[in-house]
Amino acid sequence: MPETAAGTSDSGRWTTPKDVVAKLHKRFDRGEFLISLALGADFEPVGIALRGPTAGELGAMFETARAWVRAWECAAPQGVRLEYREVGGRIIGANRLPARAWVDGYEQLWTALGVAATVRRFTGLLAQAQARDLPAVRDWAAANPIKALGHAGRWSALLAAVAWIERHQRPGLYVRQVDVPGVDTKFIEANRAVLTDLLEVTLDPARIEQAAPRTDFVRRFRFEPKPEYIRARTLDPSVTLIGPFTEASLRVSELAEHPLAASRVLVVENETTYLALPPLPDTVAIWGGGYAVNRLAPLAWLADRDLLYWGDIDTHGFAILNRLRAAFPAARSVLMDRATLMRHRSQWVRETTITGADLPLLTADEQQLYRDLAQQVPGPAVRLEQERIGFGWIETALHRAVGSGRAARDTSDAHRYRAPVSREDS
Incomplete structure (x- = not known):
């Protein structure tokens, strides 16, 4: 999947290995690659065009150009494959320069970005949701990987709360009656937004008070409000x-x-x-x-x-x-x-x-x-x-x-x- 040229180096014009990593990280941080992984999609190779010296620049800046090539050959991110092209002419001769950086698979991408631990954490979140028999929550996490990772430290408690509410909640109960270790009213209030997301994909729509705003957790999920x-x-x-x-x-x-x-x-x-x-x-x-x-x-x-x-x-x-x-x-x-x-x-x-x-x-x-x-x-x-x-x-x-x-x-x-x-x- 070839892409247009990435950002340029600090010297102002030629693409560096850091530029390529930064471009890949932007896509990773948007969740694109994790969504594909969660869906079980085959990895589509990513190619990033490199802006390097032209034939004229080789003649005028030969040592600088050679240092740029050496930087790519010695410091290219692990997991990145280089594609070369020939640049030159009668004066300087033909020179083999990096023209495109390729990432051919998920593992190569995780290595290039240094995110293998993050990916393992993400797949662990999916597995926990599946083990809790919360397939809709798993699908939510698969579609919102960055949001899910933001709650990784309390994911287990969130799943337990959603499971309890899905199986036990009925009108007349106060939020205080959610009986899950580590989950109290303060936890629910602090995590109201994500719990709302997870409950809305888990519960039957008939169990949700659609007229209540999403910010009103108690009314929306038909808990008993504090009496007036x-x-x-x-x-x-x-x-x-x-x-x-x-x-x-x-x-x-x-x-x-x-x-x-x-x-x-x-x-x-x-x-x-x-x-x-x-x-x-x-x-x-x-x-x-x-x-x-x-x-x-x-x-x-x-x-x-x-x-x-x-x-x-x-x-x-x-x-x-x-x-x-x-x-x-x-x-x-x-x-x-x-x-x-x-x-x-x-x-x-x-x-x-x-x-x-x-x-x-x-x-x-x-x-x-x-x-x-x-x-x-x-x-x-x-x-x-x-x-x-x-x-x-x-x-x-x-x-x-x-x-x-x-x-x-x-x-x-x-x-x-x-x-x-x-x-x-x-």
């Missing part, structure tokens, strides 16, 4: 969560099946504010944790509650409110109004990143305030955090929101609710 929790506390002593306890962290999956008794739920973004909330009748507070409000979506029973949301007055606070309304359209905002913002001008801070996303689920008043914040009408990147609002103002607004809740829910469009304005703002 919601932290809740009662704001009314007559409303209990669990026995005598006023606060609890509850699994979302279980809370979805067992609604809270209160008729009103107040979702608060900031933890400190959540902890300091005043007593409110028939009300349970949930710590939303910013964009973590997505965890509330499975709680379908919230649609039957008077659902209040209180977040920071900034563009992201309104984006979170919009996201909550995607699941619960009747959710009302509280303390996210212009009166609250302007009352606490001295407490404003700067919002680090401003979002200008379209938020179609905001009310008209919320939408106007959101647009003003996004366009920095009140001032540069204005933000009012929950914990900076005066507590007396909070108590007044929350009690008014609770009092107006029933009337608001009786209207045909709960989104027309407007936050109460204190007399101090009138």
Whole structure:
């Protein structure tokens, strides 16, 4: 399989033995030769044309040319066969110069490149996969030899993990339950990418969650994910969560099946504010944790509650409110109004990143305030955090929101609710 001339020597023009080895190594490092070996293909001889002195250069640089020939005859890589050509003329006579370097077989190639140990390691990986009765993994390694060699030091553990998962994994198991010596959750996380490759060629496609991204190992291979929790506390002593306890962290999956008794739920973004909330009748507070409000979506029973949301007055606070309304359209905002913002001008801070996303689920008043914040009408990147609002103002607004809740829910469009304005703002 003749090839074009390889790179030139350091002197700038004539091919050296190192140039030929480098050219062969490029192909080896791409895995070409190992793929052919794994497939059992016959070796196709490789010929590399050598750029050497021309007839004119022989006359002008005879000693340099002779040294080049001597270098090839004395230092040609072992396993490389040289093909010669005659160059010369009447003045210098005919001279026999190396014209092409040939490699005629696998063994000669391994010798020329000094990779015999690497090849043995690679064939050992293939044999291990076959011995584990994982033919698809063997085929993967045969097609991806360099990637497989990159995992040679942990290949045995990878095969054991794949074999265990293929034979024992079922929905409901945690990754922690993969019972293979030397394989723990840290090992699986560190080798998630290659394990994903190997499992995808091993498992029946029906056992793979195709909608889950390849980076989500747990969901993609249908292991049990870590449960989502919601932290809740009662704001009314007559409303209990669990026995005598006023606060609890509850699994979302279980809370979805067992609604809270209160008729009103107040979702608060900031933890400190959540902890300091005043007593409110028939009300349970949930710590939303910013964009973590997505965890509330499975709680379908919230649609039957008077659902209040209180977040920071900034563009992201309104984006979170919009996201909550995607699941619960009747959710009302509280303390996210212009009166609250302007009352606490001295407490404003700067919002680090401003979002200008379209938020179609905001009310008209919320939408106007959101647009003003996004366009920095009140001032540069204005933000009012929950914990900076005066507590007396909070108590007044929350009690008014609770009092107006029933009337608001009786209207045909709960989104027309407007936050109460204190007399101090009138």
